[in-house]
Amino acid sequence: MLTNAVSFFCTSLLLSLLTAIPGASRPSSEAAAVPEHRLRLYHTHTGEHIDIVYRRGDQYLPEAEAQLDRFLRDHRTGEAKHYDPQVFDILSDLAAALGHPDAEIEIICGYRSPWSNEFLRARSSGVAKNSQHLQAHAIDIRIPGVDTLVLRNAALALGRGGVGYYPRSRFVHVDSGPVRAWCYGCSIGPATAG
DSSP: OOOHHHHHHHHHHHHHHHHHHHHSSSSOHHOOOEEEEEEEEEEEETTOOOEEEEEEEEEEOOOHHHHHHHTSTTTTTTTOOOOOOHHHHHHHHHHTTTTTTOEEEEEEEEOOOOOHHHHHTOOOOTTTTTTTGTOOEEEEOOOOOOOOOHHHHHHHHHTEEEEETTTTTTTTEEEEESEEETTTHHHHHHHHOO
């Protein structure tokens, strides 16, 4: 019994000393918290919604990536491909830059299979033969309540990847490829040079 009392006393003394030493106490929950990066998406063709934390700190979450890959599948064929997670960062940063960090982003087109890409190319000159959609590096989006020109300008201001503006179809293309910009259906001139 004496041994238990001595052990308890020593443990109590050690804990008291540790809390008295600067920096030896446990970090506060705020300092230990790792920032979470969340996306809220709505797919206009499938009617599906997803609200998901895809990254904690610098760590992408494989289970979340798999769910996003499935969500962003080719809605015509059902095929999915692993997405470049930098595209998710672009979406998250874009919504935050517009002052709508919790906005539900509308997805017009995610991954596009070769069949779907050719199907669309046969119907529109606005579809690239080697589209970034084929690589799962691109997403066409809208944010409800945000004008597409404002959305396009905010995407350009990020200075990351490609930004396509489609004013007639009311969406903006963003991708993680080389930095470039275009406007499909705009008149040529300084206002649309992008």
